[in-house]
Amino acid sequence: MYNPQKLHPVAYAGSVVKGIKTTFFPAIIIFFNMREELFSGSINPWMLFGGIGILALIFIVFTGFDMLNIYRTRFWLENNKFVFKNGIFTRNEKELDIKRIQSIDFNQPFFHRIFGAVQLDILTPGDGIKIDTIKKSQGEDIQKVIYETQQDIESEETAVNIGDASVWPKEQNTEITPKTAAREFATLKKMNFKELILMAMTSGGLGVFAAIFFGVLNVVGGEILIENYFEYVSGIVRSLIFSIVIASMVFVIIGYVIGTVIIMVRNYDYTLKQSGEDLTVEYGLFSKRNKSVNINRVQNVIISDSILRRLIGYYALSVSITSDSLESDAIDGKVQLLPFIKKKELYSILGDIFPNYHLDVPKRIVPFRAIRRYFQLTLLFFIIGISVMAYFFHGETFMLYFYIGAAVILLLLIASGIYSARNVGYAIYKDEINMMTASFFTRRHYAIKRDKIIDTTYRRNPFLHHADLGHIEVSTPGGIASSSAEIKFIEKHDIETIWTFIERGHDDETHLAESDQTVAD
Numbered sequence: 001m002y003n004p005q006k007l008h009p010v011a012y013a014g015s016v017v018k019g020i021k022t023t024f025f026p027a028i029i030i031f032f033n034m035r036e037e038l039f040s041g042s043i044n045p046w047m048l049f050g051g052i053g054i055l056a057l058i059f060i061v062f063t064g065f066d067m068l069n070i071y072r073t074r075f076w077l078e079n080n081k082f083v084f085k086n087g088i089f090t091r092n093e094k095e096l097d098i099k100r101i102q103s104i105d106f107n108q109p110f111f112h113r114i115f116g117a118v119q120l121d122i123l124t125p126g127d128g129i130k131i132d133t134i135k136k137s138q139g140e141d142i143q144k145v146i147y148e149t150q151q152d153i154e155s156e157e158t159a160v161n162i163g164d165a166s167v168w169p170k171e172q173n174t175e176i177t178p179k180t181a182a183r184e185f186a187t188l189k190k191m192n193f194k195e196l197i198l199m200a201m202t203s204g205g206l207g208v209f210a211a212i213f214f215g216v217l218n219v220v221g222g223e224i225l226i227e228n229y230f231e232y233v234s235g236i237v238r239s240l241i242f243s244i245v246i247a248s249m250v251f252v253i254i255g256y257v258i259g260t261v262i263i264m265v266r267n268y269d270y271t272l273k274q275s276g277e278d279l280t281v282e283y284g285l286f287s288k289r290n291k292s293v294n295i296n297r298v299q300n301v302i303i304s305d306s307i308l309r310r311l312i313g314y315y316a317l318s319v320s321i322t323s324d325s326l327e328s329d330a331i332d333g334k335v336q337l338l339p340f341i342k343k344k345e346l347y348s349i350l351g352d353i354f355p356n357y358h359l360d361v362p363k364r365i366v367p368f369r370a371i372r373r374y375f376q377l378t379l380l381f382f383i384i385g386i387s388v389m390a391y392f393f394h395g396e397t398f399m400l401y402f403y404i405g406a407a408v409i410l411l412l413l414i415a416s417g418i419y420s421a422r423n424v425g426y427a428i429y430k431d432e433i434n435m436m437t438a439s440f441f442t443r444r445h446y447a448i449k450r451d452k453i454i455d456t457t458y459r460r461n462p463f464l465h466h467a468d469l470g471h472i473e474v475s476t477p478g479g480i481a482s483s484s485a486e487i488k489f490i491e492k493h494d495i496e497t498i499w500t501f502i503e504r505g506h507d508d509e510t511h512l513a514e515s516d517q518t519v520a521d
Contacts, residue, residue: 004074004085008117011070011133019063023055030054075131077145080153082122084129099153100124102297102321103335104143106290108136113288125297125322125477143292147278150294185273185280188349189338195314196270199340200263202308272337274353281337293335297321299476300448300483301357302334303346307419307441315346320478333478359447362425362436370469370489375417382406382413416440424487426494428501435474435485446485452476456502458495468492474502 030051037043065088073086082096105121112118118139120131191199268285277295282288302318309315317338338346350359366374386406393399420438427434435446453474460470472495473486 004076008133010115010117015066019059022062098149104292108288110286185275189272191270200260203263299452303445320483322477357447358429360427360429360434362427362434364425366421366424371421373489374421
């Protein structure tokens, strides 16, 4: 990898695909200008060939330039730096310090897997490089060399102390320490098929399907499709209201099944591996993904669950890393390590991966008088909406079903608010704070080291000030912005405890009880 390397030949096929995509918008413009002639059948052949010629010229120019750029692209490792160079007339060169690299990710779409190619994404706290198509063996070599180089740099920094004297004269028979052998990754957890099914069934498969389904309808236009679907169902079931209910139930069931299958395909063969201080996750059936994280570069640890998963005893584990690169898909800096794992097994693995984290379960601290604040505003706006509907459609037959649905939603909003209030809290252990946040039957447990915290914000309005309550948000580096944990409607003395811990009890610290301004001010 110390000699300049080229991209995989299949990258040229990707240029052809990009060229075809580039012609979409010009094709729409040309079609719009020729629509009358095309529909009337009176189009001039020269006009038709001219439009096709313009599209062909655009395709050739864009594809040709992209292919030339691919031909001139090079990447290599040099002097503890990863170097990437591309460009046609103006050559662009980017260097990443290997020591600062936090993540080396692979992505293998189905087409790339056929030809043994991968997409490589290398991230640092302030920059990143995304290489579209290289050989899989090249990606593995890059990952291996970078890991070994990082290990060598860290070993040298540990071994050399400034001010130490060297032996003089030098000993002639000094033994040469052999280079560390290439590291192998040990499997920490591999999700079995049963866990994959359970995870997919409890991961909001209906939402995934609905997002894809309505996204497609938005592009192609689905009014006629939807009308025909409801007409077909109403032809079987004579009652209009009953046919709508049946049609909706069928849609939900089919959507849930399809969404579940999509999630299973995405997370197929999910595996977490470790080698020293480096972690990798691999998953995917058709499109294979490989993400890596260095333990020392983790900013916080996040354990999340939903009320349904808690009932069957499963949780998810994620971490946040720092990267300001727009080249990465994970711009929030969050990397999922384990999407579905039993609690006992999770904490056993956590003890091996993060032995310096205490991960104390936060105590619940929201006072009884603050519980209503978790749902009262949402409830108010929802009731206003129901009132507007009742005013305009009072007396309509369908309003009975609307009221039943609204009553169910109201109960869910209240139950969700109570659930959130009963699962918010914090715990402090030495140099670590654990914070629990909750929303709509989901929880997130953040474990944060004090030296990773970059910002703390205390918020309250006149109503909260009168009730001696407030919100506090703790932020660590993560992605383009930051990774934040906020706990709401807690007592002022709890906020002071958290603030004092984060500020290490400085004598010049402002006492929150004596000021009406927020920390952000």
